[in-house]
Amino acid sequence: MDLIVNAVVGLLVATQYVYSSAPCCMPDKFESHEYVEGRILQATHFETANMNISFDFTSKKAVGFRYNIKTDGKVLPPMYTLVDYESGFAYVVQNNKCTKSAAHGKMQRACIPEMFKMVKTTHFGAGSEMLPVHKYQSNIGNSTGSITVTAKNCYYISYGGYNSQRPTEGLRGEVFGITLGIKDPSVFSVPALCKKTADPQDILEYQAGKFHPFV
Template sequence: MFRQIICLIISVLSVLHQVFSRQSCCIPKQWTGVATQKLGRYDHDVDVASLADVITHVAYSYDDRKISLQQEVYNITIGFKEQVHVIYEFKEGIQYIITNGDYCISYPLGGDMWSGCVPDNATHLGTYNISGPVVDIYRVASLGGGIIRYSVSNPFCYPTTESLLTPGPVYDLKVSVYENVTEGISDPSVFKVPVFCHHSQIKKKYISSTIAELIHSAFSWR
């Protein structure tokens, strides 16, 4: 069930490229930040619910076609903590998931890396002041039929907030707040794949109604 917690975060990554901007606005080609997230999943068919708190250190480099997500996951449902490091290597077409620094699974990636620019089908909901910062808020439909609502800073186009809600029978809810977002990559070593990962067999994409799956798929840029 814990692996159930790790894919709300990657399903949301699947949509962040659509999420992070107003029309004519793109996130920086390289940036880092911290996302504080609440993830939940309810599978109506089996009547099982899961809830998790996640703190994710994000490093995004479009120049290198790489993304690093260093996650501290607390599965509230079963009271279990875990360290997860997800590395996307789009040039090689592989996604690595390293758990607690000693277990690695790799999966093939489909498609090219998202550029981080606002999609043409995003609806601009308005420009607002959030206790100081000015942000633009958008709504966009995800590929899986979910609805994403997100905000980016104006004028720098840094991500500030995001929420995702998907339709049933498996319902996913993710709420994220981004902090300490800065342009550039201060520590390129976060993209380094451990040697032992290269000895693992690349597995086919799996489908399950687990929260773990969510964490490995939950950033909307995808």
């Protein structure tokens, strides 16, 4: 199972819950880029990846395309994930193979989980280029998670997490290049490969939970 999937699930699984009083939320339609890295499994494995995100709460679809995936320096094939809550299916394409499974639960908006509380207001840059930000944090048992967003519109900037009982392990993600709306709606089309070869079965990477806040 993907290392970063395992690591980030513990931090961001709260994004599966209904947000009755979420601190703030991302727009209903956006696209972004992301960089994620994590050291887990007793700090013996280090994984990094880049990701392109397309998120459309209106049409109930989300896409993530991971590339530059490296585990301990070994390059892995890119991975495309489409979760179509409207049809009720999720698709994962990697290494010229498509796997299909049920899309679990209902799609939620990309919000700060309720259990996260604001702990700091600060800023990046200075002067006319100053960007005010809010940092939210959650502490559950030995685990600590943090999410930093822009103060004005709740655009995600970064997130991370660690467990005090396993201090050599941890993860962090950086979100950048956010644009509003969906540039090309065809990004949510089911890949041709999946129409030909997809068979219902368990997708461990997907069933484990969302490995980042959006997909």
